[in-house]
Amino acid sequence: MEMDWIVGFQKALDYIELHITEKIDYEEIAKISYSSSYHFQRVFSLLCGYTLGEYIRQRRLSLAGAELAHGKEKVIDIALKYGYDSPDSFAKAFSKFHGITPSEARRDGKMLKSFSRLSIKISLKGGQTMNYRIEEKEERIFTGYKRHFEGVPSERSQQEIDMFIETRGLQYILRGMTGQIETEYTLVGNIGDDGYDFYIAQLLPKDMRENLGKNGYLEADFAKYFENIRVPKQTYAVFETERCPYPSMEHLDLRKQIASQWLPTSGYRLADAPEIVVYHWFRKPKNKERYLELWIPIEKAE
Missing domain, CATH: 1.10.10.60 (Homeodomain-like)
Structure with missing residues (x-):
């Protein structure tokens, strides 16, 4: 395979x-x-x-x-x-x-850039354990806000970090509504040549989600800032980063490992559905146990 x-x-x-x-x-x-x-x-x-x-x-x-x-x-x-x-x-x-x-x-001596063609080079890699689990999730509705970024998710993390920093207030509102101060979600969707959509989100209780922006709910116009993101029923391969104080950067390497080492022999292929990252931001004294979960949407390879 x-x-x-x-x-x-x-x-x-x-x-x-x-x-x-x-x-x-x-x-x-x-x-x-x-x-x-x-x-x-x-x-x-x-x-x-x-x-x-x-x-x-x-x-x-x-x-x-x-x-x-x-x-x-x-x-x-x-x-x-x-x-x-x-x-x-x-x-x-x-x-x-x-x-x-x-x-x-056209002029002599002018410097030009060369972008060489790609080719496959076979080398011995892997030989290491990758822990994962397969989970099927029913439809879920997240509530959050998004930005559209250029490039690809695995290489543009600084834009995502900047978004986290610049939108702290919105994150606090979402966390306050759920009571979840140590768990956060991001979703990556609509990935294409022009970039991708990046969401920061939470899973709100149904009654709270359905009343967003209605009748001055919590005295703020939440519909102006937030949207509901419907994620259909989907099968996922779930991977976890190592436990450490700052796991954010580790998931970039993990994504590449999944693509180069796990996928080719897994019997699955990537499904056209949002990729989800679950951030477990434990506070002191458990901050050294922080980790991320990567929920990779998959389907059986034909």
Whole structure:
């Protein structure tokens, strides 16, 4: 099964390179890689640190730069070749990537960026125990607030940390409503090439949740700041970080371990549903026992 995954991933990379000047069909990539479109894109971003769309864009701009420096084609022709519908949109993307304009790239001695193609390198890794459990949860409704971030969840943690710091007041309100001062939830959803939605949330009692913003409930307009996030019935693989005072950063490495070591041999693939992180923020004297749970939505691999 692991070898099928490796072969499929490499075939997908080869397909992208072969069709780099054409519209890339994500469904075809899924078929070639023996997975779903969502699973491939999510695992790709976990392993590589950038989205599949970002990889394709950077490969195209790298190749376009080489052609401008060494070829004689017109800028407009190269722009169209690599999927840009106007010289302006191409110039903007090109300048952002290379730091110079397409016209400047024609001049001798100008520095260009190279973004090499990915390839699979097999090495012996793993050989370590990963504790997990499989749980099925009925539909749950969380209450919280969100921001949309660019990039991929595993690589943009500073944005998430900043959000925690900047929205302390909203967190205190949610915690006060639940009475939970040592447990917090985050949800990651709508993951795509343009980024992802990041929620800070709690599980409120049903009557409290349904009355948010009604009749001046608790003398505040909660509907202005909070929303209900419906998470359908779902099967999860649940992993835990090590116990330590500051477990927040450990879950980034754990995510990559899950994608590279557990998933390929698990018989499961990632499901298109929100990923949930449960924060267990124990106070002193139990603060050294803090840990996070990663609830990874999964489905049986076909």
